[in-house]
Amino acid sequence: MRTIEFDNGNLIFLDQTKLPLEENYIATNDYERIALAIERLEIRGAPAIGVAAAYAIAVGLLSDQTESNFEKINRRLAMTRPTAVNLFWALDEMKKVYYANKNSKILLPLLFEKANEILQDDIKKCEAIAVNGNKIFYKKSNVLTHCNTGSLATAGNGTALNVIKKGFENGFVQHVFVDETRPLMQGSRLTAFELDKHGIPFTIITDSTAAFLMKQDKIDLVIVGADRIALNGDTANKIGTYNLAVLSNYHKLPFYVAAPTSSIDKNCSNGDEIKIELRDKAEITHIKNVQITKDNYNVYSPAFDVTPNNLITAIITEKDFHLPPYYFKNV
Template identity: 45%
Template sequence: MKDLLATSVKYEQGRLWVLDQHALPHQENWLPCDSVDAMVAMIKALQIRGAPLIGVGASLLLAHLAEQGADREQLEQGALTLRAARPTAVNLMHCMDRMLTSLKQNDRVALVRTAEAIFEEDIKLCNRIAENGAALFGSGQRLLTHCNTGRLATAGAGTALGVIYKLAEQGKAPHVWVDETRPLLQGGRLTTWELAKYGISHTLQCDNMAGILLRDGKVDAVLVGADRIARNGDFANKVGTYSLAVLAHFHKVPFYVVAPYTTVDVDCADGTQIPIEQRDGAEVQGVSGSFGSVEWAPADTEVFNPAFDVTPAALVTGWILDTGIYSQDEIRNGALLALEAA
């Protein structure tokens, strides 16, 4: 497999490396990944994360294992194991299904070429998303984001943050309000790291401060990513997105979901059918990272800790995809379902 380099995953000189996002922003550690078990552990620990990126990373791993001599049965089982590692993120499932289809050719070269194509396609999808989204906004926009949707979540420039990067490239000087994103602080740790790295003006706030900004007219639009979009436009994203959508709707601030077409699940009729991953209660009882661990709740406290929530289509102003920008009327008329036929 040829060398493939991205901000948070790379295949170089015959080895797969993952940037440990759990250690950011204070440490930039590249971890080798050479087994299905290692990749699954990294996905569950959020060392590699972002719906598009975990699909890319899992695909590169399977191709690497094929080149290392894994047989068809081992690769098929590996693909199925990886497919189940993040039940809400449909991009991973799409990628594994493509890899399984390539395996049917019983040809390692086909498997490698599919993984390379998935990596390169993700970059192109991000570019098209960014172009489409940037066309919506003028100069000096104040944009609020949730979680991390940039170069750490994709092989390319990102989804919601990709739009912001494009605005900056066009000289439109956006300012970004960054939701901290409890309980694992992907906004505070990762989005701020990215925005600082690329010189984009930004301000960090706790999730429960977003309502004040929206009330006081300090936000021009909200841009979020997605882990799965149902065919009616409902979508799952990092927990806290639904609350943000309700606040934006109440304050009449445009709310956009930004994602590649690979995040659309046409077999999923609506948001009630999206499986939501429940995570370890320790993430809410305290916090841990490269800085160490802190516990602030009794260990026996009962915890509700869904990784994602579902935002209904009725709260969405528009869906910014690589294939175009869709309104509520277009979604109701089957625009997302038509993507499969295309």
Template identity: 50%
Template sequence: MSKLKTMTLEWTGESVIFIDQRKLPTQEIYVECETYEDVYVAIKDMIVRGAPAIGASAAFGYVLGAQKFNGAFDSAEGLAYMEKVKEKLASSRPTAVNLFWALDRMHRTFESFRNEPDVVKLLEEEALKIAYEDIEVNRAIGKHGAEVLRDGDTVLTHCNAGALATVDYGTALGVIRAAVEQGKKIKVFADETRPYLQGARLTAWELMKDGIDVTLISDNMAGWVMKKGWINAVVVGADRIAANGDVANKIGTYSVAILAQKHGIPFYVAAPLSTIDLNTPTGDEIPIEERSHREITHVQGVQIAPDNIKCYNPAFDVTPSHLITGIITEKGIVRPPYDVELKKLFE
């Protein structure tokens, strides 16, 4: 069977192995998933995270589900079983549309070939296509996005939209990587990204491994470094983009966008077409995941808040399209009016 190995995940043919992103940057621990239920837990518990990475992981989870089925796929029982696999994986996290996009694609492949004796092999091939396409797409996003960065620019980014959030290379960090590969000297300010600290733990770790100049700041410092004139552009990723260009991304992105507009700094979103959801009219219809209150009351297991304090912990917010300078995709940079231009990408 074919195999795949990147920083984010490894497909062995019989299991998916993830780097446990909860443990970074102090420990590099790997978790092996041998069933689709294991993959569900890995996504739900954020062992693997980032919209494109979640999609590819779910695709391999779907394959693992098929591998464990002993009956006939062309029977009613076989169809019901694979629908159960799909629904279980789809219930892991609600906001990132790539999850549902990948599972729909896998299930369409299953429905087309479930009468074939090698349907499991065909499903594996489709999951690998999703993974390898993601790498190619990210590099295309990086190439297009690098055009907006000048030699000597300093970029602010929020959360982690790097190799760890994708199969490899990254979306927002892919733009930065591509600019650096072109010989441009680029510096990065990375928001720590409370409460889960993806910027501090993951983005800073990735960029340092690549030798890219990165400065870590807490989230509430973003406005000040903009006021001091230290930021030339903001580049972030996305978990879902509505038909009108509203963008759901990690909580805190909306605040960064408002600050960028206030200081006249261009604000770019880097995301693949699979993140664009034309069936969601505006950001108001995007489901926003609320996560455990413990993520706010504790940091790396250490309690920092009073017992029984009331908490509100949305994992994402929505940035209105009027705050976004451009959306960088594998087909190029889309600019307003987004309700018109996004649709053209799919024609």
């Protein structure tokens, strides 16, 4: 299942806000529409955001390749999601190409070539992560995961969810427990959608059910993705991830993170330096535009939290199965 691709001059993406009840694909060559798609979470998942941003740069320069236009587009895209480091990594990759070739007659082909390279690179990284992630399984396991880290979050087959898929194919995954992932239900809407497509047995649970399952010995391991990893291994991921890491530590369960090396921020020494995106209060006060509580109530809605490195059993990238102590300066 491919949920983001470039074809016939358009970025084509599956609108994830409509899932699982409606599969609606959108095609556009408008960088502003792509920026809005990222902000609205029509395109989501750190690797997929990076791919989309790369193509947004290229299509945005189709009619105007001036430096002022490039910088305007770059600034607009950088505003969309502040925590996902893949966004800034992809923008930086496109910036290198632009400034090395801004006076060249083949600037546009080179930019599209780089965007294609970023997409293909993500596909390859997803597969390598799944191979390296095989090490987490030593018996037929019940796995708990949070948010969505599959094809919907990447250009390939996913990160943490791809590890689960490969584990199932190899006979190591018995059942997957899927946190609903409030407030936007990426687990119950998106991860469930993908697991169903692949025929993998799963059960949706509320985010607050995880501890009770662990207490009953119904969970063997937890694996999640990452939106930004600091050099020391501190990891930002969807809000609720830190809860799971603490619970896993208490119940003596392994807690794994799977992400591409493009999610490692080499300018960030530890989790305290990670900027956490705050979302609109309407995502809490409303569900699918249906109001469930009063608008005048105060709401605190961080999109992510940070899990300290000492709670992470291993970090799985396309390059290696990293064990603590983590030091990613040279990765």
